[in-house]
Amino acid sequence: MPSAFQLIGRNPALQEHWIRRLLAFIIDGIIVILIFLVFAIPMAFLGWAWWLSFSFGGLLWFLYSILLEGTVGGTIGKKLFALRVVAIDRNLDFVHSLVRNLSKIIPGVILVDLVVGGLMQGDPRQRLFDRLARTTVTRVDQGAYMEEQFRMMQHAMPNPMTMPPAPTPQAPPSAPGSQVAGAPGSWPGQAPTPSGWPQHEWDDQGRLLKEMKFCTACGGQLVSRGDEKLTCVRCGAVY
Numbered sequence: 036m037p038s039a040f041q042l043i044g045r046n047p048a049l050q051e052h053w054i055r056r057l058l059a060f061i062i063d064g065i066i067v068i069l070i071f072l073v074f075a076i077p078m079a080f081l082g083w084a085w086w087l088s089f090s091f092g093g094l095l096w097f098l099y100s101i102l103l104e105g106t107v108g109g110t111i112g113k114k115l116f117a118l119r120v121v122a123i124d125r126n127l128d129f130v131h132s133l134v135r136n137l138s139k140i141i142p143g144v145i146l147v148d149l150v151v152g153g154l155m156q157g158d159p160r161q162r163l164f165d166r167l168a169r170t171t172v173t174r175v176d177q178g179a180y181m182e183e184q185f186r187m188m189q190h191a192m193p194n195p196m197t198m199p200p201a202p203t204p205q206a207p208p209s210a211p212g213s214q215v216a217g218a219p220g221s222w223p224g225q226a227p228t229p230s231g232w233p234q235h236e237w238d239d240q241g242r243l244l245k246e247m248k249f250c251t252a253c254g255g256q257l258v259s260r261g262d263e264k265l266t267c268v269r270c271g272a273v274y
Contacts, residue, residue, distance in 0.1 A: 039152070039159035048181045049159055056172065059112030066111060067096045093140045100136040105129040117176035121255075123169045134168035158185050183249050250274075 043049045071092050103110045108119045108127060122131045138148035152162035160171050160182070174182055250257055250267035257265040257274065265274040 037159075038154050038156050040154060042159050046159075048178070048184070051178070052160055052172075052174065052182060055116040055118055055174070059110065059116045059118055062112035062115060063096075063099070063110045067092070067099055070099070071095055090141075093142055096139045097136050100139060101129060101132040104136070105132040113172070117174055118172050119175045120170055120172055123171060127170065131168045131170050135162070135164045135170045138162070138164050160185055180249075 039049065039053075043053065074091070074095075100110055104113075104120045105128065107114070108121070113119065120132065120135070121127055138144040148162045148164050152165060153159075155161075155163070155166065157166065158171050160173070165171055173179060249255065250272050255267040257267055266272065267274075
């Protein structure tokens with residue numbers, strides 16, 4: 036599995052994901068600054084030191100993040116851009132939210148959090164503290180299915196390779212332009228080549244065909260409910 040820095044240059048889904056994260060970060064930053072000013076302006080008359088202001092601002096952002104993520108799954112900025120914080124191992128709780136937001140307490144640590152997380156292999160949507168908390172951020176709109184590849188790619192080799200097929204009798208020549216049944220776009224007589232990467236299909240209008248194996252809201256596994264419907268084992272959504 037390549038790192039986020041290796042993948043983002045050629046993966047439009049990952050690029051859009053981090054653009055949404057950046058815009059959500061800016062909106063949350065504006066909200067936190069406004070809340071900070073409500074407290075900081077009166078405190079300035081009491082002779083607060085500048086380093087106390089920075090520390091208070093980081094603590095305020097930390098509390099803002101864990102409160103909203105722990106209760107509704109995302110901050111105001113994330114909600115505006117259809118993003119949701121989810122836990123990998125079980126339902127998201129305040130412990131997950133607390134650990135993943137520790138880097139926001141001290142100004143500047145969030146940059147280290149992003150860079151180190153981007154250099155590590157695994158889910159390219161995770162910061163370093165996301166990996167420690169076993170959380171990630173996923174989309175909850177119609178494009179959520181596209182991001183399922185990031186979770187699935189963790190279980191595939193970075194460069195899938197297949198052994199060359201054993202020699203087989205040469206297939207008789209076919210008419211020009213025709214193909215032998217097999218993988219789409221294969222040469223006559225060529226066997227389909229398996230791949231460890233997630234496979235997607237599109238219809239004639241270029242729209243992605245959804246495979247109802249994973250939840251489009253959080254990426255969790257879908258299981259049969261017994262009444263011809265599917266339910267997500269992570270968030271409980273019903274399809």
